[in-house]
Amino acid sequence: MRPLVIPARFNGPPGSANGGYAAGVLARAARPATGWDGEVTVRLRQPPPLERPLAPTVVDGTVELRDAEKTVAVAYDYGPEAWTDPEPVALATARGAESRYAGARSHPFPTCFSCGPAREAGDGLRIFPGRVDGDRVAATWTPLAGLDGPIGDVDEPVTWAALDCVGAWSSDLEHRPLVLGEVSARVVSPPSLGATYVVVGTHLRTEGRKTWTATAMFDEDGSVVGQAEQLWIAVDWARSVS
Secondary structure, three states: OOOOOHHHHHHHOOOOEOOOHHHHHHHHHHHHHHHHOEEEEEEEEOOOOOOEEEEEEEOOEEEEEEEEEEEEEEEEEEOOOOOOOOOOOOOHHHHHHHOOOOHHHHOOOOOOOOOOOOOOEEOOOOOOEEEEOOOOOEEEEEOOOEEOOOOEEEOOOHHHHOOOOHHHOOOHHHHHEEEEEEEEEEEOOOOOOOOOOOEEEEEEEEOOOOOEEEEEEEEEOEEEEEEEEEEEOOOOOOHOOO
16 A cells, blocks of 8 residues: 655644544555455544655455554444434524534644634635534635545545534533544545535544544535534643643
8 A cells, every 4th residue: 555645734733644534544544455345434543744655555354554563543344333323503593504614713723624713725725613503513614726636526525524523512622622533434425626515524532532423424405415423531731741
């Protein structure tokens, strides 16, 4: 398998990749090497580094992503036993929720590719989910040129990134920074450039440092385009970067 390099553009926390994007890169690389054609789960063991070659390696029915001797992430050929049934949010409701985006006030990772308010339109995804009820947040997303893959639809890793941070914001990310520990995702229909989608995140539960969330993306007809389930780990980010 060819080495994978994650460009600096696709960062999450400073100096490391957006977790959803990195997981999508590994999932995309794993399929032709293994023959997998269904759902994939990726467990992140280290912050995925940017701008250096990472080696995807088939190991005992999994695919590991290695940085020299370190295992950065592991991909598995399965998804959840039962996906969380996604509840759609109306387009107008999602647009209204964006005005309540907590990350506009305070954001632990303001340059994040997916949800960073410091990113310019066309560079980052600028998905800004705001609260719609007690457990859910929602935002709209219109993919722009430069995010497409070889067949013209939005690239798979970008779709995974779009399904990523909205889950964290369904928790209290503003005051309790989280990093992605594990994600399962499936893309039902690749998003199209220029179309508008609603992305919804649902907080499932929190136990100690662990938080579980579910996310889904809907087209303008309310059909599911893709969905994901995530495990997040709370971190003291100020201490970890000092």
